[in-house]
Amino acid sequence: MIKQVPVTVITGFLGAGKTTLLNHLLTADHGKKIAVIVNEFGEVGIDNQLVVGAEEEIFEMNNGCICCTVRGDLIRILTDLMKAKLNPLEPKVDFDRIVIETTGLAEPAPVIQTFFVDEAMTRFYQIDSVVTVVDAKHANQQLDQAHEAQEQVAFADIILLNKVDLVSAEEVNGLEKRLRHMNPSVKMFKTENSKIELDKILDIHTFDLDKKLEVDPDFLTDDHHDHEHDDQVTSFVLREERPLNLDKLEKMVTHWINDYGTEMYRYKGILNIKGMTERVVFQGIHMLFASTVDREWTDTDTKLSEIVVIGKNLDQRHFQTQFAECVEID
Numbered sequence: 373m374i375k376q377v378p379v380t381v382i383t384g385f386l387g388a389g390k391t392t393l394l395n396h397l398l399t400a401d402h403g404k405k406i407a408v409i410v411n412e413f414g415e416v417g418i419d420n421q422l423v424v425g426a427e428e429e430i431f432e433m434n435n436g437c438i439c440c441t442v443r444g445d446l447i448r449i450l451t452d453l454m455k456a457k458l459n460p461l462e463p464k465v466d467f468d469r470i471v472i473e474t475t476g477l478a479e480p481a482p483v484i485q486t487f488f489v490d491e492a493m494t495r496f497y498q499i500d501s502v503v504t505v506v507d508a509k510h511a512n513q514q515l516d517q518a519h520e521a522q523e524q525v526a527f528a529d530i531i532l533l534n535k536v537d538l539v540s541a542e543e544v545n546g547l548e549k550r551l552r553h554m555n556p557s558v559k560m561f562k563t564e565n566s567k568i569e570l571d572k573i574l575d576i577h578t579f580d581l582d583k584k585l586e587v588d589p590d591f592l593t594d595d596h597h598d599h600e601h602d603d604q605v606t607s608f609v610l611r612e613e614r615p616l617n618l619d620k621l622e623k624m625v626t627h628w629i630n631d632y633g634t635e636m637y638r639y640k641g642i643l644n645i646k647g648m649t650e651r652v653v654f655q656g657i658h659m660l661f662a663s664t665v666d667r668e669w670t671d672t673d674t675k676l677s678e679i680v681v682i683g684k685n686l687d688q689r690h691f692q693t694q695f696a697e698c699v700e701i702d
């Protein structure tokens with residue numbers, strides 16, 4: 373009988389703080405070997421470039437939502453990992469737990485279901501817990517608008533009520549009440565930058581199948597997946613090989629926020645700024661955005677700027693034109 377590998381599923385709506393939590397998990401001193409599976413909605417993975425910790429094995433799943441089109445990929449990666457671990461001749465990947473970061477647009481049920489439908493999966497893996505990160509600043513709006521956000525809360529074993537620094541104590545309390553009403557048995561922690569003691573979220577075996585079945589009685593049925601993404605929510609990538617001008621970029625983003633703040637759910641990327649030897653990481657959620665100086669570009673990096681935008685009713689060509697106007701002219 374093999375010991376089952378614990379799996380932590382990190383979920384939460386766009387920009388809630390999932391990658392921040394992942395980085396926290398990967399850099400903390402816990403001695404665990406973690407294999408990470410990251411899923412992003414867009415065709416380009418920005419998150420994998422923002423995940424720190426070279427020792428960990430990171431598997432990327434892009435161009436779709438983990439609970440829909442790329443679920444086959446998830447099973448394939450999990451099967452490959454299982455074989456790599458069990459093969460005594462040539463263990464390519466060693467790990468003692470898996471962490472899956474889902475895209476903010478994923479429903480958690482089909483991801484969890486993956487661990488119950490296939491006999492090999494059931495034997496080898498065991499869900500430890502579903503951790504849902506909630507953005508205290510934007511959650512009310514997200515819960516009103518997106519059924520995915522509601523399901524992420526309903527399926528959580530643990531909620532990190534994150535970004536409490538951005539709102540008042542009353543707002544946090546109001547949101548906590550709403551979340552508890554949606555999921556009365558959940559364990560909840562208030563966090564800043566997803567900072568949480570790891571023994572509160574790892575190896576805690578809080579996953580409770582019966583509770584999930586209360587939320588969705590059909591969720592173990594194999595062909596049960598009627599997740600429909602809102603067709604108006606799309607994602608596109610802005611890409612530019614020429615170095616960009618910082619002032620022009622700032623003006624462009626101010627314009628974006630004024631005109632499309634409500635419709636722009638999430639935008640993030642890595643920028644190549646004229647005159648800078650470091651990468652600039654650019655992050656935004658609705659009207660809040662920040663850019664930070666990241667590590668130096670290396671010889672092996674392809675020096676280009678890429679921004680992924682996820683939002684509703686956005687005209688890609690308009691965004692691309694504006695982005696191209698930020699090129700530094702010598």
Ligand SMILES: Nc1nc2c(ncn2[C@@H]2O[C@H](COP(=O)(O)OP(=O)(O)OP(=O)(O)O)[C@@H](O)[C@H]2O)c(=O)[nH]1
Nearest residue numbers: 386387388389390391392476534535564565566655
């Ligand atoms: N003020 C504040 N900002 C935070 C906090 N946690 C995360 N952030 C910022 O919020 C932004 C989004 O964080 P991520 O960890 O990338 O969020 P995510 O859930 O992985 O985003 P997606 O994968 O795009 O859905 C980043 O700029 C973070 O630095 C927090 O507690 N307070």
